Amino acid sequence: xxxxxxxxxxxxRMKRYTDLFIDFDDTLYDTHGNAVIxxxxxxxxxxxxxWFADPQVFYDEYWKANIDLWTRYSKGExxxxxxxxxxxxxxxxxxxxxxxxxxLCLEASDRFLDFCSSKPGLVDGARELMDYLRxxxxxxxxxSNGFHEVQYKKLRACxxxxxxxxxxxxxxxxxxxxxxxxxxxxxxxxxxxxxxTLMIGDNLQTDIVGAKRAGLDAAYFNRxxxxxxTEPFDYEVKSLAELMVIL
Numbered sequence: 001x002x003x004x005x006x007x008x009x010x011x012x013r014m015k016r017y018t019d020l021f022i023d024f025d026d027t028l029y030d031t032h033g034n035a036v037i038x039x040x041x042x043x044x045x046x047x048x049x050x051w052f053a054d055p056q057v058f059y060d061e062y063w064k065a066n067i068d069l070w071t072r073y074s075k076g077e078x079x080x081x082x083x084x085x086x087x088x089x090x091x092x093x094x095x096x097x098x099x100x101x102x103x104l105c106l107e108a109s110d111r112f113l114d115f116c117s118s119k120p121g122l123v124d125g126a127r128e129l130m131d132y133l134r135x136x137x138x139x140x141x142x143x144s145n146g147f148h149e150v151q152y153k154k155l156r157a158c159x160x161x162x163x164x165x166x167x168x169x170x171x172x173x174x175x176x177x178x179x180x181x182x183x184x185x186x187x188x189x190x191x192x193x194x195x196x197t198l199m200i201g202d203n204l205q206t207d208i209v210g211a212k213r214a215g216l217d218a219a220y221f222n223r224x225x226x227x228x229x230t231e232p233f234d235y236e237v238k239s240l241a242e243l244m245v246i247l
Contacts (some may be wrong), residue, residue, distance in 0.1 A: 016196070017138065017196050017197060017198045017217070017247070018138065018139060018192070018193075018196040018197070019138065019139045019140075019141065019190060019192035019193070019196060019197040019198075020133065020138050020139070020140050020141065020197070020198055020199075020200060020247075021141050021143045021168075021183075021186060021190075021192075021197060021198070021199040021200065021211070021216070022140055022141065022142055022143065022164075022199075022200045022201070023142075023143060023144060023199075023200065023201030023202060023203065023206075023207045023221075024142050024143075024144040024146065024151065024154070024155075025144060025146055026123065026202045026203075026223065027123065027200065027201050027202045027207075027221055027223075028122060028123055028126040028129075028130070028158075028160060028240075029121070029122060029123070029126070029154055029158055029160070030121040030122055030123050031116075033121050034116055034119035034121045035112075035116050036059075037115075037119060037121075038112055038115035038116035038119065039058075039059055039062060039112070040055075041115045042108060042111055042112045042115060043055050043058060043059075045111055045115075046107075046108060046111065048092075048095065051095030051096050051097060051098040052094070052095050052096070053096070057091075057094050058091050058092075058094065058095070059091075061090055061091035061094050062087065062088070062090075062091040064090070065086065065087045065088075065090035065091060066087050069082075069083045069086055069087050070083070070145075071205075073145070073176065074145055074176045074177060074178065074205070074206045075176075076175075076176060076179070080147065080171075084105075084106070084109045085102055085105045085106060085109070086105075087109075088100065088104075088105040088108040088109055088112075089105045092104065092105065092108065113147075113150050116150075116154075117150050117153035117154050117157060118153070118157050119154075119157060119158075120157045120158045120159070121158070122158050122160075123223070123240060124239070124240065125239060125240035125241045126160075126240055127159075127160075128240075128241070128244075129240045129241070129243055129244060130160060130163045132244050132247075133163075133247065134163060136247065138247070139165045139166075139190070139192070140163055140164050140165055141164060141165055141166040141167075141168055141186065141189075141190045141192070142155075142164045142166070142167050142168060143168045143177065143182075143186055143199070143201075143207075144167075144168070144169055144170070144177075145169075145170040145176045145177050145206065146169065146170075147169075147171065148169055148171045148172070151167070151169060152167075155167075165190070166189055166190045168182075168185070168186045168189055168190070170182060172185075173185035173186070176206070177203075177206040177207060177210045178205055178206045178207070178209050178210025178211075178213065179210065180210075180213060180214055182210065183210060183211065183214035183216065184214070194214070194215045194216055197216050197217070198216070198217045198218070198219055198234075198247075199211035199216050199217070199218045199219070200218075200219045200221060200243065201218075201219075201220070201221060202220075202221040202222075202223050204220060204231055204233075205231075207220075208220050208231060208233045209231050212231075212232055212233065217234045217235075218233045218234055218235075219233070219234060219235040219236070219237060219243065219246065220233040220235065220236045220237070221237055221240065221243075222236055222237065222238055223238070225238060
């Protein structure tokens with residue numbers, strides 16, 4: 001698969017996009033970095049040291065559960081309510097003598113989401129990119145599988161709300177990325193045309209594969225390039241600054 005180099009600026013810019021579908025979590029908003037801080041705050045607030053001699057056990061088990069559950073959620077295999085409870089039930093079950101009841105898991109989830117959604121941290125270059133894209137005149141649409149109330153809090157916390165012409169969330173679409181139904185809904189809501197729309201995201205499966213199957217071009221933000229990508233995409237960037245060369 002031959003991917004356009006960011007050095008071939010003229011060739012890349014021969015194709016003009018009018019609309020950009022942009023993923024939010026870990027593409028613009030530093031979800032992972034903010035969550036790391038929030039998990040520490042949660043551990044202290046709930047005094048989990050009473051059951052965990054080593055906090056790292058709790059953190060490691062949370063991330064294992066979170067990755068697995070969000071993958072399953074994007075495929076439509078589990079519900080939002082199941083994800084919310086289970087992603088804390090699993091790590092809390094490693095606490096010595098701790099019984100992770102539904103009530104305790106929901107309390108942990110509520111506190112964690114409050115801590116996390118108040119964080120302003122962005123991925124390096126995110127604001128500079130959004131300023132540039134706005135100057136270039138693109139219509140920008142946030143496309144996310146994140147929960148409705150949490151995503152709007154995050155947007156306010158990081159100050160990116162006003163950059164977007166449309167907010168497209170899976171809960172409103174009734175379907176998650178990477179499903180065709182999500183992208184069909186996004187196109188209807190935004191009035192964008194497939195042939196002049198580019199999807200930008202960091203998740204190869206939900207963002208890139210989903211967009212390509214829906215007939216859109218896709219730019220893969222390979223933020224943590226540990227493994228070579230095995231799925232087709234139109235552009236690959238390792239930093240957000242590289243998108244300013246493509247666009």
